Amino acid sequence: MRKAAAYPSGYLDSASAEPLHPAARETLLAAYDRGYADPRRLHGPGRDARLLLDNARAVVAECLGVRADEVTFTSSGTEAVHRGLLGLRRPGTPVTLSAVEHSSVAHAAAWAGEPVEVAVDRRGRVDPAISAPEGVVAVQSANHEVGTLQPLAALDLGVPLFVDACASMGRIPLPDRWDAVAGSAHKWGGPPGVGVLVVRKGVRWVNPFPGDDRVDERASGFENVPAALAAAAALRAVVAERDEVNARQHALVDRIRAAAAAVPDVEVVGDPVDRLPHLVTFSCLYVDGEALVTELDRRGYGVASGSACTASTLTPSRVLEAMGVLTHGNVRVSLTRDTTAEEVDGFLAALPEVVRDLRAQVGL
């Protein structure tokens, strides 16, 4: 089956960036013509921009099941994480975080002071008994590398909870339990450069950074109105399509999990059931992660890896380390909304050959 999408077949890295949703593309182009002005100005073009921004906020709120005045657009998911997490924290108190949080959460926690890290089990699930006497607790909705859903509903905290929902926003509903949430538009098919911060009404949130005099007191800098509106359009489309897309992706990921596990000395990690629909991670013994990614790319498949040799820091993935699973030879496959069964089958035909060839090169 030929794909209608504008991006190449074999791109299996939607967890890094989902290709722009067609609904976002149309909206983005139209909004550049109508949403260029400063939304704080009282002239016609300014009022137009303000209308579009308010509309974007209303759509995102509706899609997430929150109030419009709880939604803030930021310049990235990382910025939403920093503002959300640090704004909940009182000065001088620690951040308690799960050991499998995204690096943006870990960096913000380290910046704030002495973070307290809480272990996870082999599937990457945090102990629901996690607690903290003071400060703020950070637990993601779902893990960005292995897909495991966190037991947020079971948490019983006496302190504010920050939820990094960047990996899951749009794909699955927001959890019920949170004081602030962060999301990232390019992970659901919106444009890059748009983050979403949601702060629960009535929660004590103090801007941890210099203030600004924009439309929204939690934001700073000139609003990217066209991108926010396009992000909202993509989110609306993704939420409308997700029952069908998730079921299809869940079944394709089951197929990948079974086929990868059948390759000798390959460990598929993450929760097999309580997981995000679109992503799966596995590690191949005796294989260099960089060589694996490079060889798969040569055959037309774009995947990510948590192995040390593929990281800018040259350290293995914190997530895989915390789970105690093999960090080398690691591959993360994440499906786009229109990844086909044929693409998955092609990848699964290439994988055992690539693994076998790379092992043969080292005499195993």
Next chain:
Amino acid sequence: MTVDLELDCLGMLCPRPVIELGKRYAEVPVGGTIAVLADDVAARTDIPAWCRMRGQEFVGEDGEHRYVVRRLS
């Protein structure tokens, strides 16, 4: 701790220390022990993971950068 075989993998990057272990662990008899000297950060996670995946026993870390494994099969 004394072992039956010691593999000096200092300076090797992942996955080389685990490759050496995979290639050479069968040089010791079943029940025998192997120490892997490795300063690559991934070894701390990957050597116990190798033991789990290959059905061998991870005895533990014996001082800095020394990982001890027992051959079970």
